[in-house]
Amino acid sequence: MIKDFSYLIKDKGFKVTQIRKDILGIFSNDCKPINAEYIYKVLKNKKTNLVTIYRTLVSFEKEGILKRVDLHKESVYYELVDDHHHHHIICLYCKKVYNFNGCKEDSDLLISKALKQNKDFNSISHHSFDLFGICKKCSKK
Amino acid sequence: MIKDFSYLIKDKGFKVTQIRKDILGIFSNDCKPINAEYIYKVLKNKKTNLVTIYRTLVSFEKEGILKRVDLHKESVYYELVDDHHHHHIICLYCKKVYNFNGCKEDSDLLISKALKQNKDFNSISHHSFDLFGICKKCSKK
DNA sequence: TTTCTTGCAAATTTTTTGCAACTTA
DNA sequence: TAAGTTGCAAAAAATTTGCAAGAAA
Numbered sequence: 383m384i385k386d387f388s389y390l391i392k393d394k395g396f397k398v399t400q401i402r403k404d405i406l407g408i409f410s411n412d413c414k415p416i417n418a419e420y421i422y423k424v425l426k427n428k429k430t431n432l433v434t435i436y437r438t439l440v441s442f443e444k445e446g447i448l449k450r451v452d453l454h455k456e457s458v459y460y461e462l463v464d465d466h467h468h469h470h471i472i473c474l475y476c477k478k479v480y481n482f483n484g485c486k487e488d489s490d491l492l493i494s495k496a497l498k499q500n501k502d503f504n505s506i507s508h509h510s511f512d513l514f515g516i517c518k519k520c521s522k523k
Numbered sequence: 524m525i526k527d528f529s530y531l532i533k534d535k536g537f538k539v540t541q542i543r544k545d546i547l548g549i550f551s552n553d554c555k556p557i558n559a560e561y562i563y564k565v566l567k568n569k570k571t572n573l574v575t576i577y578r579t580l581v582s583f584e585k586e587g588i589l590k591r592v593d594l595h596k597e598s599v600y601y602e603l604v605d606d607h608h609h610h611h612i613i614c615l616y617c618k619k620v621y622n623f624n625g626c627k628e629d630s631d632l633l634i635s636k637a638l639k640q641n642k643d644f645n646s647i648s649h650h651s652f653d654l655f656g657i658c659k660k661c662s663k664k
Numbered sequence: 665t666t667t668c669t670t671g672c673a674a675a676t677t678t679t680t681t682g683c684a685a686c687t688t689a
Numbered sequence: 690t691a692a693g694t695t696g697c698a699a700a701a702a703a704t705t706t707g708c709a710a711g712a713a714a
Contacts, residue, residue: 397688397693418679431696436679438694444615452593452651456704457678471641474585474648482637488629489652496623496654500612506656507615510593511630513637515647538668538713559704572671577704579669597679598703 385410394445401430405438406447406462415451415459415470415479449508453479463508471513475520484511526551535586542571546579547588547603556592556600556611556620590649594620604649612654616661625652 387406388398396402408424409416418435425435439460442448448460453472469484493506528547529539537543549565550557559576566576580601583589589601594613610625634647 399688399694401695429696432678433680433697434695440679449655450593450595452591454591469637471637471644471647473644480641480643482640484633485636488633488636492625492629492652493654495626495629496610496612499623500621502621502658502660503612503614503654503656504659504662506612506654509652509654511633511650511652513634513644513647513650514590515644517643518645519643521645540669540713542670570671573703574672574705575670581704 390447394442394447396441396445401425401428401434402438404428404430405435405442409448409460409462415453415461417455417457417459419457446507449510452510452512453477454514469511469513471515473517473520474514475516478517480517531588535583535588537582537586542566542569542575543579545569545571546576546583550589550601550603556594556602558596558598558600560598587648590651592651593653594618595655610652610654612656614658614661615655616657619658621658 385407387403387410390406391398391402404425405421408421418432418439421435422430422432439448439458443450443460446463449463451459451461451470453459453470454474455477467484467486468481471480471482472478473480489509489511493509497503497506526548528544528551531547532539532543545566546562549562559573559580562576563571563573580589580599584591584601587604590604592600592602592611594600594611595615596618608625608627609622612621612623613619614621630650630652634650638644638647
């Protein structure tokens with residue numbers, strides 16, 4: 383389902399433009415980490431520009447709308463920050479990404495322990511907890 | 524201190540060359556995530572080649588000697604897999620990296636929960652648990 | 665001597681920048 | 690209309706590839 387992201391965009395201090403709504407629509411619809419190239423292909427018929435997409439991704443990340451996800455792939459992937467709390471298991475060979483539901487309490491506990499140790503931060507805006515291994519299919523090969 | 528990594532290199536099926544020992548020496552000595560360019564500068568007087576460094580990093584990652592670390596910077600950083608178990612807190616503005624000692628039991632628990640949920644993996648070779656926020660210095664600005 | 669490694673040059677890919685034209689508020 | 694956005698062209702930066710020469714086992 384495509385939500386209307388106008389409020390979120392405006393709330394973060396951006397002007398509401400079609401492409402920004404489109405980009406967030408794709409994130410909301412696809413529910414997986416995506417990169418600039420992917421967005422470009424989806425929006426190609428709308429004559430979008432890759433440069434604009436890059437700029438949008440960077441600015442949305444700075445404002446906490448998107449977060450980077452490191453899939454150990456060639457380019458940078460992003461996800462909605464406000465997504466359902468989950469983590470990734472990534473196959474080191476085929477790079478396929480599987481989600482799993484991390485227990486929010488568990489990771490919150492780890493974060494509070496970290497903040498007690500490190501006095502350079504007041505708070506944490508988001509975190510990554512990703513597992514890397516070789517999936518069963520690739521192990522067989 | 525610089526350890527001798529010859530055995531590790533040979534054990535993973537590589538030939539023991541000076542540059543491979545040098546690269547692992549740097550990782551062992553510096554104890555922080557580093558990228559190809561950094562290694563290149565450290566070894567510059569030895570007339571090293573960036574291409575060789577890239578190839579070494581990629582092959583060492585595949586064999587589980589190194590792991591990628593995503594610092595949300597321009598290039599790819601690596602760390603020794605066999606390092607002391609720790610995690611990172613990264614400032615989204617200045618990109619400075621702070622370490623903290625994650626409790627190994629806690630993250631092992633999360634990993635076992637993940638493996639129960641997801642049946643596509645038998646085991647996990649390594650994981651990332653990194654926190655992102657804005658450090659106190661950058662908050663003041 | 666066989667196999668793996670390295671270096672060089674060049675290519676590819678991803679991401680960024682400058683600037684003028686265009687939109688949103 | 691003022692301030693922020695976009696598109697185009699071009700540049701910059703990071704990483705990869707092919708191939709011949711060199712080094713390890």
